[in-house]
Structures are given as structure tokens and as C-alpha cells.
Amino acid sequence: MQIILINPPSPFLADDRAQPPTGLMYLAASLEANGFKVHIEDLAGRNDWQERTSELEADVFGVTCSTPNFPIVKRIAELLPKNSLKIVGGPHVTFLPSETLEMTVFDIAVQNEGEFILSETVKDYKDGKRLKRIYNGSLVDINKIPSPARHLVNLTDYHPEMEGAATTVFTSRGCPYSCGFCCKITGNIVRFRTAESVVEEIKLLINKYSFRNIIFEDDNFCLNRARVKKICEELRDFGINIRICPRADSVDKELLKILRKAGVSEISYGVESGSQKILNLMNKKLTVDTSREAIESAKEVGMIVKIYLIVGFPGETEETVEETKWFVEETKPDKWLLQNFIPYPGTDVWNRPEKYGVTWISKDYGSFYTVGRGGKGGIVFRTEEMDEERIRILHDNLYAFLMNYKPMHRG
Numbered sequence: 001m002q003i004i005l006i007n008p009p010s011p012f013l014a015d016d017r018a019q020p021p022t023g024l025m026y027l028a029a030s031l032e033a034n035g036f037k038v039h040i041e042d043l044a045g046r047n048d049w050q051e052r053t054s055e056l057e058a059d060v061f062g063v064t065c066s067t068p069n070f071p072i073v074k075r076i077a078e079l080l081p082k083n084s085l086k087i088v089g090g091p092h093v094t095f096l097p098s099e100t101l102e103m104t105v106f107d108i109a110v111q112n113e114g115e116f117i118l119s120e121t122v123k124d125y126k127d128g129k130r131l132k133r134i135y136n137g138s139l140v141d142i143n144k145i146p147s148p149a150r151h152l153v154n155l156t157d158y159h160p161e162m163e164g165a166a167t168t169v170f171t172s173r174g175c176p177y178s179c180g181f182c183c184k185i186t187g188n189i190v191r192f193r194t195a196e197s198v199v200e201e202i203k204l205l206i207n208k209y210s211f212r213n214i215i216f217e218d219d220n221f222c223l224n225r226a227r228v229k230k231i232c233e234e235l236r237d238f239g240i241n242i243r244i245c246p247r248a249d250s251v252d253k254e255l256l257k258i259l260r261k262a263g264v265s266e267i268s269y270g271v272e273s274g275s276q277k278i279l280n281l282m283n284k285k286l287t288v289d290t291s292r293e294a295i296e297s298a299k300e301v302g303m304i305v306k307i308y309l310i311v312g313f314p315g316e317t318e319e320t321v322e323e324t325k326w327f328v329e330e331t332k333p334d335k336w337l338l339q340n341f342i343p344y345p346g347t348d349v350w351n352r353p354e355k356y357g358v359t360w361i362s363k364d365y366g367s368f369y370t371v372g373r374g375g376k377g378g379i380v381f382r383t384e385e386m387d388e389e390r391i392r393i394l395h396d397n398l399y400a401f402l403m404n405y406k407p408m409h410r411g
């Protein structure tokens with residue numbers, strides 16, 4: 001039984017080879033552990049993706065789909081062999097499984113995490129059992145799944161934004177917060193990998209793959225302080241550089257010093273806005289002051305600081321954009337990334353638009369990207385106060401200010 005897992009291209013992005021397709025590498029590892037032969041076809045960065053897809057041959061295809069990838073993923077399914085089993089999963093499908101099946105020629109949609117359910121489904125298919133159209137993989141025990149099948153991709157083909165060759169690691173999944181712009185695909189309960197398994201994976205990346213720069217891609221690496229300290233204790237002598245993205249309220253000077261000693265050279269915070277009014281509307285449960293302190297403290301211990309900003313959340317005005325500019329002027333981050341607010345399926349804004357004054361949300365999923373080529377994102381909703389033009393003006397105003405402050409870094 002030959003299985004091919006496909007990562008679609010994302011031509012709207014400045015670089016769609018910024019990171020390896022980790023979700024597919026996890027799925028492949030579980031399939032291999034169940035004795036299946038798997039190939040990962042990464043179409044990212046390929047202009048000839050349609051020709052390439054038409055050439056693929058396998059019994060089962062699994063395709064991953066984020067919302068802006070939907071139109072391309074739909075086309076990929078049409079190009080795959082008619083007699084193959086075509087399964088689709090990923091963030092978009094998790095929230096819109098029935099609609100995805102109605103709008104495409106996929107046979108099966110899988111919600112949530114696919115490590116166990118995909119192998120079970122393929123086994124059932126092999127045994128000729130009757131299959132359902134929608135499966136829910138739920139949230140898996142991340143201490144019971146194999147490490148990503150990194151041998152199935154060429155890790156050096158990807159360029160995460162860090163000094164020198166870098167790659168990514170997930171040490172936990174989940175987040176207990178409920179920000180209105182986030183689709184919370186990893187669930188509310190945080191699942192932590194053991195410190196031992198994280199350290200083993202990092203040793204493998206150093207010894208087998210020669211990486212000395214690692215990005216921890218967790219939603220929030222610092223939620224369990226005791227575990228962070230344990231990992232840091234182990235990593236101290238490795239001499240590697242690490243980038244993390246914790247919530248600003250999960251770190252303090254003491255922890256930052258420990259992280260710095262363990263090799264954390266770069267830290268990114270989801271600051272989102274310099275306006276407390278906007279943070280409250282977002283349900284971010286964070287104060288502007290906390291972000292300010294977290295930036296100052298990280299700089300004091302010698303880390304490069306990057307901030308993520310969102311513009312155009314319902315309620316944004318010229319005044320709130322000005323507050324974000326003041327915040328940047330005052331805190332002087334080393335790097336920034338500005339994203340347009342997009343009401344993704346599964347977010348609170350998508351589920352309860354009226355609560356945010358949202359009067360229309362587009363179904364043109366190909367435009368559902370927050371930042372793409374030229375620093376621009378799609379504009380896919382309206383509120384009573386903000387039409388598309390006004391959202392564009394607010395974005396361009398802040399973007400011009402930030403570019404004047406420092407050029408943008410992707411990632």
C-alpha cells in the first residue's frame with residue numbers, strides 16, 4: 001500500500017519554504033510505525049505543482065490544508081488519480097469538514113490531530129472495511145507518538161528565520177487562552193512532552209542533522225516553569241542557539257536569565273497591539289505594560305526581541321494604530337511582523353461575528369492570509385465601522401511606519 005502525503009504550495013507567501021511540513025512529518029512517522037510505506041511530496045515553492053501532482057501515483061493520498069491553501073488543495077484533489085483514496089486534514093478541515101467535502105472531490109475529511117486516526121483509516125481501507133466520510137482524530141497523547149519523520153524531507157531545503165541553518169521542534173501542544181483571532185487548533189489543555197524526550201530530540205538534531213539553531217514552535221513554551229527549567233538545565237552545555245515564542249506574561253527576569261544561559265538567543269512575543277482597548281477586545285488577557293516589561297527584560301539579558309502585531313481587529317481606529325506606533329517607538333524591538341486580522345474558521349470572530357460588529361465575512365478562502373508577498377494580507381470582512389478600504393488604510397499606515405522604523409523580517 002503506497003501512501004503519499006502532500007504539502008500544497010502557498011504562492012501568496014513571501015517564502016513558502018520557511019519551515020518543513022511538520023504535521024505531515026508527524027503523520028508519516030505514525031504511518032511508518034504501523035508498517036506503511038510513505039512518501040512526502042512537498043510542493044511548496046514549485047510553480048509546476050499541477051504537472052507534478054498529475055504524475056503522482058499511490059493508493060492513498062493525504063493532503064494538508066490551511067484556509068488560504070483551500071483553492072489549491074481543491075485543485076490538487078482533482079488532479080490525483082481517480083481510483084485512489086483521497087484524505088484531507090489540517091486547520092481548515094478541522095473546523096469545516098462537511099463544507100470541505102461538499103466543495104471538493106476528497107473522499108474523507110479528518111478533523112484535529114491525525115497521528116492515530118490516519119493509520120487506522122488506512123488499515124481499514126486495506127482490509128476493505130466500510131469507511132466514514134468524516135473522522136475526528138481528537139487531540140493525541142504527544143508522549144505516545146513517534147518523532148517527526150525528518151528522513152522523508154531534506155531539512156536543509158527550508159530556511160526558518162534565524163542566523164545560520166535552523167530547524168523546528170514542538171515540545172508541547174495546546175494553550176489555555178482564547179484569543180478572539182486564534183483558531184486554537186491544539187486545544188485548551190496543554191500537553192507537555194517530557195523534558196527527557198525533548199532533550200533526546202535536540203541531541204538527534206545536533207548529532208544526526210548537524211543543526212545548531214533550533215526554533216521551539218510551541219504555542220507557548222514557558223507555561224510550565226518547572227519543565228522549562230529542567231530542559232534549560234540539560235541544554236546549558238549544548239552550545240546551541242534557540243528561538244522561542246512565549247506569552248509575555250509567562251516570563252520574568254529570573255526565567256529569562258535561565259533561558260539565555262540555555263542558549264535562547266531570540267524571543268518573539270505576540271504583542272498584537274499597543275492599545276489596551278484592542279487587547280481587551282481580542283480577549284488577549286494581557287496588558288500592554290506586561291509586554292513592555294517582557295521586552296525590556298529580554299533585551300537586558302541579551303536576547304534579540306521580535307514582536308508580532310495584528311492590525312485591523314474589529315474596533316481598530318487611527319487612535320489605536322497610533323498607540324501601537326508609540327509602543328514600538330518606546331520599546332524598540334529588534335524585529336517585527338505585522339499581520340492583518342483575518343477571521344479564520346474556528347475563531348471566536350468567525351463563530352460569533354455579531355459580538356464584534358462584523359457584518360460580512362468572505363468565502364474567498366484564497367485571500368485568508370495575514371501577511372503575504374509585499375507585506376500585505378487579504379481583506380475578507382467588514383464591520384459597521386470598517387469597510388475594506390478603511391482596513392487597508394489602517395494596515396498601510398502602520399506598515400509604512402514600521403518599515404520606516406526597520407525593514408520587516410518574515411517568519
Ligand code: B12
Pocket residue numbers: 009010013016018019020021022023024026027061062063064065066067068069087088089090091092110112113114115118170181182183184185186217218219344345368369370371372377411
Ligand atoms: C509553524 C506555523 C507556521 C509556519 C510553518 C507552516 C508549515 N510549513 O507547517 C509558517 C510561519 C510558515 C506559517 C505560515 C502560515 N500560517 Co501558521 N502556524 C504555524 C503553527 C504555529 C504550527 C504549525 C505546525 O507545524 N503544527 C504542528 C503539527 C503537528 O500540526 P499540524 O500541522 O496542524 O498537523 C496536525 C493536524 O492538523 C492534522 N493534519 C494536518 N494535515 C493533515 C492531513 C491529513 C491527511 C490528516 C489526516 C491530518 C492532518 O494532523 C497533524 C498531526 O497532528 C500553527 C499553530 C499551531 N499551534 O498549530 C500556525 C497555524 C497553522 N498558522 C496559521 C496561519 C493562519 C498561517 C498563515 C496563513 C499566516 C499568513 N502568513 O497569512 C501562513 C500560511 C502557511 C500555509 N501555507 O499553511 C493558522 C491556520 C489557520 C487556518 N485556518 O488555516 C494556525 C493554526 C495559527 C492559528 N492558531 O491561527 N505558519
Ligand code: SF4
Pocket residue numbers: 175176177178179182183184219220247270
Ligand atoms: S494567540 Fe497564542 S495565547 Fe492566544 S489563544 Fe492562540 S496560542 Fe493561545
